[in-house]
Amino acid sequence: MKSIRIKDHAGAFAENKDVAKALRVEELMPSLEKNEDIVLDFEGVEAATQSFIHALISDALRKRGGDALDRIGFKSCNDEVRKIISIVADYMQDSIF
């Protein structure tokens, strides 16, 4: 199982969408294509913008629906990061189905 430490790429305030895109294109989507599980580890990430989380996971949700969430694990998220991920997961699934 692959694990990505978000803080190593995006810092403690995860807002850079270019970084999110790179992680999505180079790590997340290829893992899902191979039906591999992947963990997004938010240890040390104090805050994230909705735009960052959208750029990171929305494509997976659009292409694979809610099943994408069976493959993606979110680790060590603080309360706010958890809520932003939930917002994106909600509106993407509401949009698709």
Next chain:
Amino acid sequence: MKIHLPNSAFLGNIDPFLREFDPSNPDSLEITANDQWISVHPMVLSMVAALGLTVKSENIRCQKFEARSRHYFIRMGLFKLLGIASDIVINEHEPAGRFIPLTQIRAGSELTSFISEMIPLLHLQPEQAKTLGYIVSELARNVLEHAEAKNGALLCAQYYPKSNVLRIGIADTGVGIRSTIARSHRAETDLAAIGLALTPGITGTTSREGGTEQNAGAGLFFIKSIASVNRDFFAVYSGQGLYKLLKKTAARKSIRLNADPFEDRHSGGFDLPRWPGTAVGIDITLDQTEEFSRLLDAIRATYSSAVKERRAARRKKPRFS
């Protein structure tokens, strides 16, 4: 173009300043100012700076500032940014205060560095710093991704200790919100386009629900929500449209957000002098900053029902005869 810095222009009373802006003759800029005292919101400073960068320095005619508060414009870096000579002297011992001087951001990497460097300048509490970082990131990235502004985003901020308010302004001279939104949605006026841009899930990059893989159309809604729950001003001026979220008077125990910005207490207009781009201003009263976590709960509920309502409205209905 002509722009006049009045005695006072904050978000509550910014309309006369905006209505006095003269966008004719875009190759030159004349800056005039009140002779007695000038006290303006960072949005005003960002606008003057953004405008000044669209013309050559030699084509900027700036009246000699006589107001006692003139040193403020030096401190905020206005003249330096625009390459205008100034004979205003700053007293070395004058306190610097808590502010972010005018800063030009043209790339995503510049923005990331700027956000990490700006927080210490304002000596904010962690929760407040988070809110500020969020606002600056979303607003500046909007400019970088959508505005097609050659000069990028111009922003600055000022903390006002007496009222405990942080005021932030950002401006660009790009294509404007209507031009961006109109790529995927119908907007008859600039104000209508601003309204769409403030609605959760509406982005100019696609008409598809859920946005693209890179854009959701939620950034401005989040920022309006921050201002709304804190009962603060928030203004968006683009083209001839101005939307201004007005201060709410009474505090509510529960947070209630509107997906439709025109359902919020607001003012504005669709017939202002045409601003060549977009300018945004926001006030954050720090001692009433709602816990970000509670705000996110309200956003989640509002966002979800807005998407569902739009989908329901698009559903085809059976025809009965």
